[in-house]
Amino acid sequence: MVEGEGKRASITYCITYILSCITKHSPQYRILMVWRILGGIATSLLFSAFESWLVAEHSKRGFEQQWLSITFSKAIFLGNGLVAILAGLFGNLLVGSLAMGPIAPFDAASIFLAIGMAIIISSWTKNYGDSSKSKDLMTQFRGAAIAIASDEKIALLGAIQSLFEGSMYTFVFLWTPALSPNGEDIPHGFIFATFMLSSMLGSSLASRLLAHTLTYIDIVLCCVCVDL
Structure with missing residues (x-):
């Protein structure tokens, strides 16, 4: 992604997901x-636009490069972990205790997305990075295809990532009917928060394992894939 498009793509993410949440009101x-x-x-967009803007803004302000790893670590722990747990508990509160219906968490998400979009529009700057490196979309795709074809490791990494994401999305689609095959009333938000807690603990454990000099990344990844 072109670095200057980070702000625009982040706003597009908010709009797209708000529209996605609105469609949940339809039974069709x-x-x-x-x-x-x-x-x-x-x-x-979530897994590309925000990081693109952050990296470009970080470089433009001349911050230390090692600060990026610290920022991303905190984002994974707090954003993907703690905030996701709170979101699951809040969603469970809306559906269960407040009895606002199963669509209520999506409506709440739309409100938070709108707030986030307002913050992005009002406070984020437009950063364009190194303009000499800006390329059109087809040129970027062509360069990526050449890199995949010329390096077997890149192709294998892409295949592993695709299979991993495929298995994750299969789990996302099936965990709800698997836990309530007969339509049982289960606390989806609370269960989701438990999943996110496990993910946060796993991320914390992985960072400690990889920091150890005797830990090999390939062995850890093999263990994770076998567990999946």
């Missing part, structure tokens, strides 16, 4: 399929 299958498409686009 076609509309719900639109929700999945919008959700997929938003997820791709």
Whole structure:
């Protein structure tokens, strides 16, 4: 992604996911399929746009490069971990204790997304990085294809990542019907928070394992894949 597009892409993420949440109010299958498409686009932007803006802004302000790893570590622990746990508990509160219906968490998410978009629009700067490195989309795709074809390790890494994401999304789609095959009423938000707590503990454990001089990354990854 071109670094200067980070702010615009982040705003696009907020808009796309707000629209995705709105479609949850429809019982029509076609509309719900639109929700999945919008959700997929938003997820791709989530894992690229914000990091792109952060890296470009970090470099523009001349901060120490090692600070980036600290920032990303805190983002994973607090954002992907702690905030996700609180979101799950809050969603469970809306659906369970407050009895606002199963769509309430999506409506709440839309509100938080709108707040986040307002903050991005009002406070984020436009950063363009090194303009000499800016390339059009097709040139970037062509360069990526050449890199994959010329290096077997890159191709294997892409295949592993695709298979891992595929297994994760399979789990995301199936864990709800697997836990309530007969339509049992289960606390989805609380269970999701438990999943996120386990993920946060796993990330914390992984960072400590990889910091040890006797730990080999390939062995750790093999153990994770076998466990999956």
